[in-house]
Amino acid sequence: MTRLSVNINKIATLRNSRGGDNPNVLKVALDCERFGAQGITVHPRPDERHIRYQDVFDLKEVVTTEFNIEGNPSEKKFVELVLANKPDQVTLVPDALHAITSNAGWDTIGNRIELTDLIAVFKSAGIRVSVFVDPDPRMVEGAKICGADRVELYTEPYAAGYFENRQKAVLPFIHAADKAKEVGLGLNAGHDLSLDNLHFLKQSIPWLDEVSIGHALISDALYLGLENTVQMYLRELEL
Ligand SMILES: CC(=O)[C@@H](O)[C@H](O)COP(=O)(O)O
Numbered sequence: 001m002t003r004l005s006v007n008i009n010k011i012a013t014l015r016n017s018r019g020g021d022n023p024n025v026l027k028v029a030l031d032c033e034r035f036g037a038q039g040i041t042v043h044p045r046p047d048e049r050h051i052r053y054q055d056v057f058d059l060k061e062v063v064t065t066e067f068n069i070e071g072n073p074s075e076k077k078f079v080e081l082v083l084a085n086k087p088d089q090v091t092l093v094p095d096a097l098h099a100i101t102s103n104a105g106w107d108t109i110g111n112r113i114e115l116t117d118l119i120a121v122f123k124s125a126g127i128r129v130s131v132f133v134d135p136d137p138r139m140v141e142g143a144k145i146c147g148a149d150r151v152e153l154y155t156e157p158y159a160a161g162y163f164e165n166r167q168k169a170v171l172p173f174i175h176a177a178d179k180a181k182e183v184g185l186g187l188n189a190g191h192d193l194s195l196d197n198l199h200f201l202k203q204s205i206p207w208l209d210e211v212s213i214g215h216a217l218i219s220d221a222l223y224l225g226l227e228n229t230v231q232m233y234l235r236e237l238e239l
């Protein structure tokens with residue numbers, strides 16, 4: 001079974017645009033769970049442009065499915081936030097400070113010492129650690145050497161290549177996923193997954209543990225309604 005974790009960053013973007021509390025991120029998280037999502041993902045960034053650090057504390061109080069916090073652990077504040085909240089999973093992402101969104105995975109070989117130390121800190125607090133990587137078997141193997149529990153494959157290149165040639169676009173992801181299976185890592189995937197490309201990814205890599213989806217899902221909900229949309233994504237994950 002592949003779990004759907006809904007990334008609610010975009011709900012916070014909308015809320016912040018007016019400075020009030022509409023839409024309410026806690027309500028949306030609880031509604032996503034009620035509609036069948038098996039997890040909630042947030043990606044607080046240092047500028048708090050969408051999810052605020054306080055949102056993480058508030059969500060931790062109410063989320064009953066898997067809570068996944070994504071972010072760059074080179075920020076001390078991020079590490080403290082995660083340790084204070086003890087989510088089910090932390091996903092380590094090497095975000096550049098002013099990048100509009102995440103745009104690459106870790107070099108798990110070049111950053112081996114830093115990642116190994118950080119992963120040990122999170123794991124000793126009982127938090128599962130997933131490392132965001134490009135679809136490169138060497139980076140997957142590197143994550144294993146650093147002590148990660150899972151990798152999250154950065155799926156933007158798959159989404160970008162899907163319409164031109166989906167077999168070609170998915171191939172590096174199958175190789176990376178095979179490596180994860182071979183070395184005993186759990187497998188997540190995310191970034192730009194959508195109703196167009198999700199089912200083929202699932203068919204190609206049936207052992208995916210989890211996908212986290214935000215931008216497309218929240219955009220679809222404008223037209224299709226949140227309940228219907230969450231359920232449509234869940235159906236795409238059925239084989
Ligand atoms: C790690 C990842 O791919 C997502 O978390 C993505 O970066 C969403 O973040 P934004 O909503 O800030 O674009």
Ligand SMILES: NCC(=O)COP(=O)(O)O
Pocket residue numbers: 007041070152189190191192193212213214215216217
């Ligand atoms: N980890 C990926 C994620 O949480 C959502 O990415 P996106 O669907 O907003 O591109």
